[in-house]
Amino acid sequence: MSKAHIIVRNLTKVYRVPERNEGLAAAIGSLWRRKYREVEAVRDISFSIEKGEIVGFLGPNGAGKTTSLKMLAGLLYPSSGEAYVAGFIPWKRQPEYLRRMSMVLGNKSQVIWDIPAWDSFRLLGDIYGLPAAKLRAAVDELCTLLDMHEILNRPVRMLSLGQRMKCELVAALLYRPEILFLDEPTLGLDVSMQRRFRQFIADYNCRFGTTVILTSHYMADVEALCPRIILINQGQLCYDGSLQGLTQRFAPGKLLRLILSERYVESEADLALPAGLELLKRDGVTWTLRTSQQDILTSVSHILRHLPIVDLTVEDPPLETVIDQMYRGEI
Numbered sequence: 001m002s003k004a005h006i007i008v009r010n011l012t013k014v015y016r017v018p019e020r021n022e023g024l025a026a027a028i029g030s031l032w033r034r035k036y037r038e039v040e041a042v043r044d045i046s047f048s049i050e051k052g053e054i055v056g057f058l059g060p061n062g063a064g065k066t067t068s069l070k071m072l073a074g075l076l077y078p079s080s081g082e083a084y085v086a087g088f089i090p091w092k093r094q095p096e097y098l099r100r101m102s103m104v105l106g107n108k109s110q111v112i113w114d115i116p117a118w119d120s121f122r123l124l125g126d127i128y129g130l131p132a133a134k135l136r137a138a139v140d141e142l143c144t145l146l147d148m149h150e151i152l153n154r155p156v157r158m159l160s161l162g163q164r165m166k167c168e169l170v171a172a173l174l175y176r177p178e179i180l181f182l183d184e185p186t187l188g189l190d191v192s193m194q195r196r197f198r199q200f201i202a203d204y205n206c207r208f209g210t211t212v213i214l215t216s217h218y219m220a221d222v223e224a225l226c227p228r229i230i231l232i233n234q235g236q237l238c239y240d241g242s243l244q245g246l247t248q249r250f251a252p253g254k255l256l257r258l259i260l261s262e263r264y265v266e267s268e269a270d271l272a273l274p275a276g277l278e279l280l281k282r283d284g285v286t287w288t289l290r291t292s293q294q295d296i297l298t299s300v301s302h303i304l305r306h307l308p309i310v311d312l313t314v315e316d317p318p319l320e321t322v323i324d325q326m327y328r329g330e331i
């Protein structure tokens with residue numbers, strides 16, 4: 001068998017959703033005769049992930065990301081297919097497996113609202129059979145890393161969203177899982193808290209070699225953390241590879257951003273651009289152009305020869321744009 005930490009083969013999940021027409025008669029009728037509709041949330045996906053990798057699991061709303069992660073975390077049975085995580089079949093929910101993995105859902109809480117986080121951690125420590133000294137050491141270490149000692153004794157409902165998410169992370173990492181499923185962990189956090197979370201996850205992965213699958217709609221999370229991404233759309237896997245490879249494959253070329261000298265007043269019509277160079281946006285003296293990969297040098301030299309340049313930068317197209325175009329089926 002392959003040594004990969006996570007192996008997924010032809011995994012499919014079909015939900016059976018009850019359906020009924022509007023109105024009281026339909027509601028009563030549905031008590032006897034229920035109609036169902038099938039929703040194929042995940043369709044025949046396969047991939048494998050090595051120990052210690054951080055993989056971004058991306059896709060538009062409803063693509064099947066949470067369903068996939070829930071199957072890998074053992075919260076859902078698949079309709080067909082196989083998965084092995086750390087050698088275990090997740091949905092068998094063997095205690096040895098549950099002790100090796102953890103899942104953080106950005107929109108669900110596993111710490112209890114009405115009691116201080118410390119009490120929730122004690123409860124989780126009991127559930128996972130952590131000796132008191134080990135639990136204290138783990139909480140202490142994680143709280144230092146997340147700079148959150150002062151919030152531990154306040155009821156969780158009195159904490160801010162960012163503080164609550166810190167508690168969720170501590171709860172998820174108390175027993176130092178080998179595999180971490182993070183589903184939108186930075187949802188709703190402000191940019192500086194998002195950055196802090198990203199740094200924490202990167203450091204944690206580096207320190208303990210934890211395998212991480214992350215879903216996030218914030219491309220900054222993905223760019224900062226995930227050298228590899230898996231993209232799914234309508235339940236199907238449509239890309240598995242490096243971030244850079246995604247841009248090269250689906251939006252090859254570069255963006256050239258120019259700032260021209262104030263004295264430049266030429267109209268767009270008068271500017272003759274060579275083949276392979278296209279003006280995308282012109283906002284006063286700030287211009288954005290796109291050039292194909294093979295024409296970068298000729299494009300840049302044309303610009304330098306014909307335009308009074310104050311500043312010029314060459315960039316990859318923003319990940320957001322590439323992903324958005326993919327989601328909309330434009331590339």
Ligand SMILES: Nc1ncnc2c1ncn2[C@@H]1O[C@H](COP(=O)(O)OP(=O)(O)OP(=O)(O)O)[C@@H](O)[C@H]1O
Nearest residue numbers: 015017039041059060061062063064065066067068
């Ligand atoms: N419990 C359920 N019962 C029926 N259908 C479901 C259930 N959960 C999800 N679905 C459907 O399965 C599909 C995939 O949903 P899923 O939550 O996995 O997507 P997602 O990629 O995580 O989306 P988002 O980015 O919006 O969280 C959607 O069409 C959704 O409506």
